[in-house]
Amino acid sequence: MGLPIYIQIHNEIKKKIELGKWRVGEKIPSERELSVNFSVSRMTLRQAIQTLVDEGVLERHVGSGTFVARQKVQEKMSSGVTSxxxxxxxxxxxxxxxxxxxxxxxxxxxxxxxxxxxxxxxxxxxxxxxxxxxxxxxxxxxxxxxxxxxxxxxxxxxxxxxxxxxxxxxxxxxxxxxxxxxxxxxxxxxxxxxxxxxxxxxxxxxxxxxxxxxxxxxxxxxxxxxxxxxxxx
The missing domain is CATH 3.40.1410.10 (Chorismate lyase-like)
Known part of the structure; x- marks a missing residue:
């Protein structure tokens, strides 16, 4: 089974970030511009962006746009795993x-x-x-x-x-x-x-x-x- 379109776009954006096209803290193009570049609907593009936001790769700033996420201060939690x-x-x-x-x-x-x-x-x-x-x-x-x-x-x-x-x-x-x-x-x-x-x-x-x-x-x-x-x- 092939990858859903939004996952393919997710992968392409992530690769671009890893290759340095957009650096940490840098604003990425708007959803409108990216949807045109990838030849997909705004809804499909938004789903790809949201997946990257959920993963912590991107972050949204209200009123400003979407940016490559900065590394956050981490606190080590208890090592036990509970469902x-x-x-x-x-x-x-x-x-x-x-x-x-x-x-x-x-x-x-x-x-x-x-x-x-x-x-x-x-x-x-x-x-x-x-x-x-x-x-x-x-x-x-x-x-x-x-x-x-x-x-x-x-x-x-x-x-x-x-x-x-x-x-x-x-x-x-x-x-x-x-x-x-x-x-x-x-x-x-x-x-x-x-x-x-x-x-x-x-x-x-x-x-x-x-x-x-x-x-x-x-x-x-x-x-x-x-x-x-x-x-x-």
């Missing part, structure tokens, strides 16, 4: 999920890099809204190598990927996490039942199995006043 399901249950709440998309496809350039994929490997990319006691907490885009989960039932994966892996004898190892603040887009605001422009927390995480193999690249956007991260030193 959303386990975390929610530990708080005495009932976890649930709504699957928005579930797609087996070729990986984007970012997904290939984060998951250390080989040529022609496919991935499972799923978008989910995660709930605690039926209240939407976050919107999540998770990507895993398809050959790792192809024998699993879809319901197992969408309900709790970590439990599905552990039930099949795999050990969850450590994770690399980046947390930053951003404003909710119209799409995310609709999914999470908040106002557009509301404060949200963005988590980007690569999770590893016990043997050091990266198995999950996830981009999650949490409602700012419904979730908090706890740091332990």
């Amino acid at each position: 959303f399901t386990e975390l929610t249950e530990a708080q005495g709440k009932k976890p649930s999920s709504k699957t928005v998309t579930y797609m087996i496809t070729a990986p984007s350039l970012s997904e290939t890099e984060k998951l250390n994929l080989e040529d022609k490997q496919r991935v499972l990319r799923m978008e989910r809204i995660r709930y605690a006691d039926d209240l939407p907490i976050c919107f999540e885009v998770a990507t895993v190598p398809y050959d790792l989960v192809q024998e699993y039932d879809r319901n197992q994966i969408t309900k709790s990927l970590y439990r599905a892996l552990e039930d099949n004898g795999l050990q969850i190892g450590h994770a690399q996490q980046n947390v930053s603040a951003m404003l909710a887009s119209e799409k995310i605001a609709d999914y999470l039942d908040i106002k557009r422009g509301a404060a949200i927390l963005r988590l980007r995480q690569v999770t590893f199995l016990g043997n050091g193999q990266p198995f999950e690249y996830v981009r999650t956007q949490y409602v700012g006043d419904r979730f908090e991260f706890y740091l332990e030193k």
Whole structure:
């Protein structure tokens, strides 16, 4: 299966940034100009840009445009890895999920890099809204190598990927996490039942199995006043 058009554009923009066409802190061309250059609709171009924003490659400045993101100060979080399901249950709440998309496809350039994929490997990319006691907490885009989960039932994966892996004898190892603040887009605001422009927390995480193999690249956007991260030193 070929790459969706917006992912192809995502890859091209990311390559241009890596090659130095646009440098850190530099404003990239407007959506109108880029949509003409790539011969696509504004909607498709905007989807590609939003994917790069979600990954922390680009950042939007209200009223000014879109810029190549500056590196942010990082705080090392506790090395333990806990799934959303386990975390929610530990708080005495009932976890649930709504699957928005579930797609087996070729990986984007970012997904290939984060998951250390080989040529022609496919991935499972799923978008989910995660709930605690039926209240939407976050919107999540998770990507895993398809050959790792192809024998699993879809319901197992969408309900709790970590439990599905552990039930099949795999050990969850450590994770690399980046947390930053951003404003909710119209799409995310609709999914999470908040106002557009509301404060949200963005988590980007690569999770590893016990043997050091990266198995999950996830981009999650949490409602700012419904979730908090706890740091332990």
